[in-house]
Ligand code: AMP
């Protein structure tokens with residue numbers, strides 16, 4: 227098969243790495259890809275948001291299967307467009323991707339169907355938001371969310387009234403996140419451990435992936451601002467069998483079944499961001515795609531052919547338990563450019579990668595890198611993902627950090643406590 231992966235992050239490199247092991251594969255393309263995917267196939271310079279160009283490419287190159295990494299093309303309706311041309315594409319249609327594309331839709335959907343989530347109110351103007359904030363119904367801190375994709379930045383945790391007014395201003399008046407500022411979700415702040423619950427579904431049957439969690443905060447001890455993810459591990463130490471069943475039944479099955487009933491059949495990956503609160507698991511967010519960096523440790527544990535899973539989901543023949551995982555503990559540490567998630571410089575020379583290119587038991591997935599004149603250079607905030615999978619989490623993290631010590635670029639920053647569960651006070 228000719229397979230196209232859309233996206234350019236560590237998630238896409240990990241998916242491409244797994245796809246490259248499939249006997250189904252004839253030729254692999256990535257759009258736009260990164261130096262990691264280039265080593266596995268051919269990168270094509272098309273932006274993930276350019277749906278017409280991706281479609282044209284897929285028709286021309288006779289792509290048999292397209293796998294979409296990021297959310298943007300899904301919310302733009304890439305699946306609908308590919309399906310019109312009878313092209314196989316893995317990812318939900320536009321009306322199902324609304325679960326991620328609109329926070330208002332997702333919250334109202336959960337409310338309608340009694341899927342556990344934080345209490346909330348919705349406002350469609352700053353004038354309507356103010357009395358909700360003034361009523362202090364949810365206490366403080368309170369969480370304000372722009373209603374749409376905002377590159378992971380549209381969620382603002384406000385510790386008092388003034389911060390909440392300021393957030394309304396940023397989102398709705400200054401329109402920092404553009405149209406996502408038309409409506410706002412004002413939501414109760416939830417506390418607990420956060421886990422990423424990821425499944426693949428054909429719209430009816432559901433295949434849960436191994437549990438995982440990422441470390442979102444920039445600084446050690448889970449302090450500082452949220453990022454896209456500074457590292458991840460699998461399994462998650464916070465999900466036992468009972469909790470797993472509860473989440474599947476109360477949250478995942480209801481979501482997929484109710485979407486079907488609402489005429490929004492959900493086919494693809496569903497990533498449910500959960501807060502494990504004292505009252506039980508509650509949904510923080512839905513994502514219509516794989517996690518980044520959660521995918522990286524998950525792919526290291528997947529024994530089955532991922533292309534078989536994609537095809538089964540697309541053809542409506544997924545069978546629960548039809549997927550094999552190894553029982554190892556895997557992990558991923560993200561190496562970032564100093565200054566991320568705010569301003570950072572690019573173009574720094576990366577050293578130390580050669581030793582991991584062949585026959586290493588450490589997997590290095592590229593994210594924000596580029597390859598120029600025989601040299602890898604930094605080209606983004608999250609630069610590289612250093613991953614491994616061993617019998618215990620301690621061995622895994624030991625191996626990863628040993629590898630991290632051999633890699634270097636100017637202003638490189640990473641968390642030294644990925645896989646450490648105890649929070650510092
Ligand atoms: P979202 O895009 O809605 O998942 O929000 C991004 C991140 O903000 C989540 O992964 C949480 O870490 C945090 N967050 C979102 N909603 C809440 C909430 N109601 N309470 C506490 N933290 C939240």
Ligand code: GLY
Pocket residue numbers: 440454455513516517518519520
């Ligand atoms: N690691 C968080 C996400 O993929 O949304």
